[in-house]
Amino acid sequence: RRPKHFPPGPDPVPVFGNILQLSTTNPLRDLNKFARHYGNVYSLFLGNRPAVFLHGLQVIRQALVTQGADFAGRPQGLMINHVTENKGLIMANYGPTWKEHRRFALASMKTFGLGKKTMENKILEETHHICSHLENHLGDPVDPSFLIHSASSNVICSVLFGERFEYKDEMHKLIINSFKENAQVANGAWAAIYDGFPALRGLPLPFQKVFKNFDIIKNHVRGVVKQHKSSRVPGEQRDVIDCYLDEMEKSTQDGCLLEEERLVMLLLDLHFAATDTTANTILSGILYLATHRDIQARCQRELDEGLAGRVGISFEDRHRMPFVMATLHETVRVANIAPVGVFHATTRDTTLKGYRIPEGTLVITNLTSVLSEGPHWERPSDFYPPHFLDQDGSFRKPEAYLAFSAGPRVCLGEQLANMELFLVLVSLLQDFVFVWPEEDTPDLTPVFGGIQSPKPYRVTFRVNKDNGQK
Numbered sequence: 396r397r398p399k400h401f402p403p404g405p406d407p408v409p410v411f412g413n414i415l416q417l418s419t420t421n422p423l424r425d426l427n428k429f430a431r432h433y434g435n436v437y438s439l440f441l442g443n444r445p446a447v448f449l450h451g452l453q454v455i456r457q458a459l460v461t462q463g464a465d466f467a468g469r470p471q472g473l474m475i476n477h478v479t480e481n482k483g484l485i486m487a488n489y490g491p492t493w494k495e496h497r498r499f500a501l502a503s504m505k506t507f508g509l510g511k512k513t514m515e516n517k518i519l520e521e522t523h524h525i526c527s528h529l530e531n532h533l534g535d536p537v538d539p540s541f542l543i544h545s546a547s548s549n550v551i552c553s554v555l556f557g558e559r560f561e562y563k564d565e566m567h568k569l570i571i572n573s574f575k576e577n578a579q580v581a582n583g584a585w586a587a588i589y590d591g592f593p594a595l596r597g598l599p600l601p602f603q604k605v606f607k608n609f610d611i612i613k614n615h616v617r618g619v620v621k622q623h624k625s626s627r628v629p630g631e632q633r634d635v636i637d638c639y640l641d642e643m644e645k646s647t648q649d650g651c652l653l654e655e656e657r658l659v660m661l662l663l664d665l666h667f668a669a670t671d672t673t674a675n676t677i678l679s680g681i682l683y684l685a686t687h688r689d690i691q692a693r694c695q696r697e698l699d700e701g702l703a704g705r706v707g708i709s710f711e712d713r714h715r716m717p718f719v720m721a722t723l724h725e726t727v728r729v730a731n732i733a734p735v736g737v738f739h740a741t742t743r744d745t746t747l748k749g750y751r752i753p754e755g756t757l758v759i760t761n762l763t764s765v766l767s768e769g770p771h772w773e774r775p776s777d778f779y780p781p782h783f784l785d786q787d788g789s790f791r792k793p794e795a796y797l798a799f800s801a802g803p804r805v806c807l808g809e810q811l812a813n814m815e816l817f818l819v820l821v822s823l824l825q826d827f828v829f830v831w832p833e834e835d836t837p838d839l840t841p842v843f844g845g846i847q848s849p850k851p852y853r854v855t856f857r858v859n860k861d862n863g864q865k
């Protein structure tokens with residue numbers, strides 16, 4: 396039963412709560428229906444665990460920003476906490492260890508190039524590999540998924556581990572596949588069964604695969620950290636691992652929050668957080684541009700004018716390309732790769748819109764509702780770059796652009812994702828025209844998941860003969 400003054404919702408049934416009222420393949424429509432019926436703050440029981448759902452810009456901003464500290468926790472005791480042994484950054488509860496690791500992650504990513512030319516060069520190097528691969532398949536319909544996932548993974552790998560991998564490297568392939576599989580299971584019905592029915596946790600059910608996958612990649616990363624420990628020169632940092640080991644060594648005082656096993660989980664979290672997210676957004680970009688040739692052609696025209704015959708591209712060029720920037724942000728909006736964000740939890744007893752929410756309550760932010768809410772978006776169901784242009788045609792970011800969430804737990808990779816998205820898509824547009832194969836029917840409906848992806852597709856890359864380069 397719901398506590399007094401708890402947000403309203405449908406009556407739960409024993410054992411299952413309200414889970415049976417949610418579609419297992421795509422619950423977003425059900426969530427919209429509940430919001431229409433109960434209002435923008437409502438609750439559902441996921442098994443016997445009550446969860447508060449937030450719908451729309453106004454309440455999500457109120458919770459994540461205005462009452463940021465109250466809603467900055469992460470739920471505990473879920474499968475994902477057990478997989479990461481409560482040591483990673485993404486699912487770490489609000490507190491000094493999370494704060495210290497978030498600070499460290501931001502600072503070390505900056506040291507290794509975020510916002511600087513070094514990062515830009517790493518991304519451009521990776522883009523060069525993508526283009527070379529595509530040049531070998533000109534005119535044939537290809538599924539670019541493997542290529543784009545490998546490239547996104549490599550960008551973050553070069554920052555974390557100081558190296559990139561060949562696309563055919565078996566360990567690299569295994570890591571990328573494990574991330575994909577784990578993201579699918581971790582937000583699906585099997586995770587709900589793990590979370591809701593502790594008695595079943597020891598049985599050989601599909602959720603065991605997540606633990607097995609994670610053990611393999613965890614052991615691999617432990618090995619990489621070990622190698623770094625034996626080859627490092629203190630003070631001469633090659634990558635994020637060296638930075639962490641240096642900081643660990645320097646902090647001699649009691650209560651140091653950095654430790655080797657936390658480093659392993661931090662590396663896995665950052666690698667995971669940066670791979671599928673960026674890759675699925677780039678893949679959505681290629682899909683939407685191939686199926687909206689007028690928008691593609693307008694981006695290419697602006698690109699030619701902006702570069703004025705110059706070969707090569709730089710992140711600085713974005714300031715001369717408002718329509719391209721609008722198209723990339725519209726891609727992030729429609730790709731909607733984190734449809735319900737990352738789960739939050741209350742850090743203390745609090746109230747929202749007059750409802751009482753006790754400490755430790757699971758809170759789910761329906762970011763999809765914000766990215767497709769009528770009044771904020773003129774044509775929410777369309778791929779419509781002018782959403783990000785003001786009346787003068789200059790680039791602008793509407794308030795409801797919450798794809799990276801907001802508040803203390805806001806995505807810490809937004810800057811990296813933007814840079815990658817711009818440099819990869821613009822380089823591809825410079826070299827190629829994306830053509831939808833006549834024999835295939837486009838299906839833009841994404842595959843719902845903790846990290847949403849476009850349905851697998853094929854596209855033909857043709858040489859861009861009009862790219863205006865001298």
Ligand code: HEM
Pocket residue numbers: 484485486497664665666668669670672673676727732733736737738798799800801803804805806807808809811812
């Ligand atoms: C298009 C790409 C991306 C999108 C749309 C995206 C979106 C998000 C969202 C919605 C959250 C949840 C925030 C919350 O809890 O309210 C998040 C968290 C996070 N993201 Fe991203 N992300 C992207 C790329 C990246 C990249 C490239 C990194 C690089 C390392 C990254 C690192 C993280 C981390 C570490 C968190 C957890 C932050 C915390 O709990 O303190 N993300 N992201």
